[in-house]
Amino acid sequence: MEAGMTGRDGGADIGPIGNSPVVILVRPQMAENIGTTARAMANGGLFHMRLVAPRDGWPLERAWRSASGADRILESAQVFETVDDAVADLHHxxxxCPRPRHIVKPVLTARGGAAELREMTDRGLKVGLMFGPERAGLDNEDMARADALIRYPLNPAFMSLxxxxxVMIMAYEWWMAKxxxxxxxxxxxxxxxxxxxxLDNFMxxxxxxxxxCGFLRNEQKRAGMVRNLRHFFLRGEVTEQELRTLHGVVTELSRGRKARQGGK
Amino acid sequence: MEAGMTGRDGGADIGPIGNSPVVILVRPQMAENIGTTARAMANGGLFHMRLVAPRDGWPLERAWRSASGADRILESAQVFETVDDAVADLHHxxxxCPRPRHIVKPVLTARGGAAELREMTDRGLKVGLMFGPERAGLDNEDMARADALIRYPLNPAFMSLxxxxxVMIMAYEWWMAKxxxxxxxxxxxxxxxxxxxxLDNFMxxxxxxxxxCGFLRNEQKRAGMVRNLRHFFLRGEVTEQELRTLHGVVTELSRGRKARQGGK
Structure with missing residues (x-):
C-alpha cells in the first residue's frame, strides 16, 4: 500500500475539504499539543492552523512527532504575532472558553457553534475558532476579539480539557454538522x-x-411455544446467511439425534 | 480554595452520577493512555473503568500522572483477564470499531450509541462501552461479544484516533445525550x-x-439615515449596560465638539 493511501507514513494525503474554519491556537505552549491538535483537526476535517506567538517558536520537531501523519496541516500552519493579525482576514x-465572567457575549454549545460555523462557511464567509494557551486559557483581550464564546456542556465537576x-470536540461537531x-x-x-x-421457511x-422429536407434543402448549420461538427470531434483524447457518444447526442436531436413535 | 473544590490537586472530587456506562479498555498498551482516558471519562461523566489484560499490568504510576486529577476513576478501576469476564454482569x-469487515452487526454513530445507552441506563440496565488496544483495535472475538458497533462519522481520509x-467523543456524546x-x-x-x-431612549x-451637530441636516436623507442607525443597533442584543456606555460616548463626543467650538 502506498503511504498516501494509508495515511500513516510520512504524512497523510489529507487535503482541505471545502471552506472550513481556521483553527487559531493562541500562545500555545507545548509542541506536542500542537501536533495532537493537528491530528484532531484532520479527524474532523479542519485543515487550516494558525499559531499566535507560540511559546517555543515555530516550526517545532516535536509537533510533527505527535501529529500521527497530519503533517500537511503543520506544514501549512501560519504564524502571527497577535490575535488581531491572525483574525484580520476572517469574517467571524x-x-x-470554559468559564467566562463579567462579560456580555453570546455563548454557544459546541454543537450550536458548529452549526453556525457551517451556516457561515456555506455563505462563503471565512471563519475562525480560537483556542487559548494550555494553562491560562484565553485572556480578556483575546475574548474581546471573538463574536461569540463556545462552552462545551461537560461534567461541571471536571471541566479541565x-x-x-x-479541538477534537469542535472538529467532531464540525464534521457531524454536515x-x-x-x-x-x-x-x-x-x-x-x-x-x-x-424466515417462515426456517420456522x-x-x-x-x-x-x-416430540418437543412440541403437548398440544395445549404447542401454539404458544411456536409463537414464542417466532417472537424470539423476529426480535433482531436475522440475515439470510444466519438463517442458512440455523438451517444447518437444526439439520445437524436432528441428524445427531436420529443417528443416536438408530444406534440404540 | 480547597483541592476538592478546584478538582486540580491530588484527585478531583468526582463521584459517579447515576447509572453510567462502564468503559472497558481491552488489552490497553500505554499507561499514559489509560490516564488520559480516565480524564476524558471524568469530562463526560463516565466513572467506571475496567481493564482487560493491560499489557504492563496494573496499577501503573504513569497512568496517574496523565490523568490530570481523575484519580478516583483509576483507583476504582477493575482488572479482568478476559472480555467475557469483564462483561459478564452487563446487559448490553x-x-x-473503525472499520469492521465481513461481519453482520448493527452499526451506530457515536450520537446514536449514546442515545441508546441513555435509554438503557434509564431502564436500569448495566451497559458497557468497549475500546480496543491502541494499534490493532478490537479483534473479531472481541467484537462477537458486543451487541453493536459504534463507528464515529469522521474524515474518512484520516480516521486514526x-x-x-x-473515549472523549463517546464521553462527550454521553453527556450531551441528556x-x-x-x-x-x-x-x-x-x-x-x-x-x-x-433602546429608544438612547436613539x-x-x-x-x-x-x-448638523450630521442629519439633509432633510431628504434624514429619515433613511435614522432608520439605518436603528437597524444597526437592533442587529445584536444590546444590553442596558452597553446603552449606558453608549450614552456616555455620545455625551462626551458632543461635549468635546462643543468645547472645541467654544474655544474657537
Whole structure:
C-alpha cells in the first residue's frame, strides 16, 4: 500500500475539504499539543492552523512527532504575532472558553457553534475558532476579539480539557454538522436481512423437526411455544446467511439425534 | 480554595452520577493512555473503568500522572483477564470499531450509541462501552461479544484516533445525550438585554445630538439615515449596560465638539 493511501507514513494525503474554519491556537505552549491538535483537526476535517506567538517558536520537531501523519496541516500552519493579525482576514471568530465572567457575549454549545460555523462557511464567509494557551486559557483581550464564546456542556465537576481534546470536540461537531449517517443501521456486508418468507421457511423447518422429536407434543402448549420461538427470531434483524447457518444447526442436531436413535 | 473544590490537586472530587456506562479498555498498551482516558471519562461523566489484560499490568504510576486529577476513576478501576469476564454482569455492550469487515452487526454513530445507552441506563440496565488496544483495535472475538458497533462519522481520509480521543467523543456524546443547554444564549452576567424603551431612549439621545451637530441636516436623507442607525443597533442584543456606555460616548463626543467650538 502506498503511504498516501494509508495515511500513516510520512504524512497523510489529507487535503482541505471545502471552506472550513481556521483553527487559531493562541500562545500555545507545548509542541506536542500542537501536533495532537493537528491530528484532531484532520479527524474532523479542519485543515487550516494558525499559531499566535507560540511559546517555543515555530516550526517545532516535536509537533510533527505527535501529529500521527497530519503533517500537511503543520506544514501549512501560519504564524502571527497577535490575535488581531491572525483574525484580520476572517469574517467571524468564535472562541472556546470554559468559564467566562463579567462579560456580555453570546455563548454557544459546541454543537450550536458548529452549526453556525457551517451556516457561515456555506455563505462563503471565512471563519475562525480560537483556542487559548494550555494553562491560562484565553485572556480578556483575546475574548474581546471573538463574536461569540463556545462552552462545551461537560461534567461541571471536571471541566479541565487537554488542548487537543478541546479541538477534537469542535472538529467532531464540525464534521457531524454536515454528516447524515443514520444513527443505527445493520451492517450486513455480503448478506442481507432475511425476508419474512425466508424466515417462515426456517420456522417450518425448525417446527417440523421439533414436532418430529416430540418437543412440541403437548398440544395445549404447542401454539404458544411456536409463537414464542417466532417472537424470539423476529426480535433482531436475522440475515439470510444466519438463517442458512440455523438451517444447518437444526439439520445437524436432528441428524445427531436420529443417528443416536438408530444406534440404540 | 480547597483541592476538592478546584478538582486540580491530588484527585478531583468526582463521584459517579447515576447509572453510567462502564468503559472497558481491552488489552490497553500505554499507561499514559489509560490516564488520559480516565480524564476524558471524568469530562463526560463516565466513572467506571475496567481493564482487560493491560499489557504492563496494573496499577501503573504513569497512568496517574496523565490523568490530570481523575484519580478516583483509576483507583476504582477493575482488572479482568478476559472480555467475557469483564462483561459478564452487563446487559448490553457496545464496541467502538473503525472499520469492521465481513461481519453482520448493527452499526451506530457515536450520537446514536449514546442515545441508546441513555435509554438503557434509564431502564436500569448495566451497559458497557468497549475500546480496543491502541494499534490493532478490537479483534473479531472481541467484537462477537458486543451487541453493536459504534463507528464515529469522521474524515474518512484520516480516521486514526488516539484512544483517549475516542473515549472523549463517546464521553462527550454521553453527556450531551441528556444535556439541555440552549445552542446559543446571550450571557449578560450583571446586566440584562435592553428593553425596546431603553433602546429608544438612547436613539433619541443620539439623534438629538446628531441633529444638533448638523450630521442629519439633509432633510431628504434624514429619515433613511435614522432608520439605518436603528437597524444597526437592533442587529445584536444590546444590553442596558452597553446603552449606558453608549450614552456616555455620545455625551462626551458632543461635549468635546462643543468645547472645541467654544474655544474657537
Amino acid at each position: 471568530v468564535f472562541a472556546t 487537554n488542548l487537543a481534546q478541546a 454528516d447524515d449517517t443514520p444513527p443505527r443501521a445493520l451492517m450486513t456486508n455480503e448478506t442481507h436481512v432475511a425476508t419474512r418468507g425466508e 417450518r423447518h425448525l417446527i417440523g423437526d421439533l414436532d418430529e | 455492550v457496545f464496541a467502538t 488516539n484512544l483517549a480521543q475516542a 444535556d439541555d443547554t440552549p445552542p446559543r444564549a446571550l450571557m449578560t452576567n450583571e446586566t440584562h438585554v435592553a428593553t425596546r424603551g431603553e 433619541r439621545h443620539l439623534i438629538g445630538d446628531l441633529d444638533e
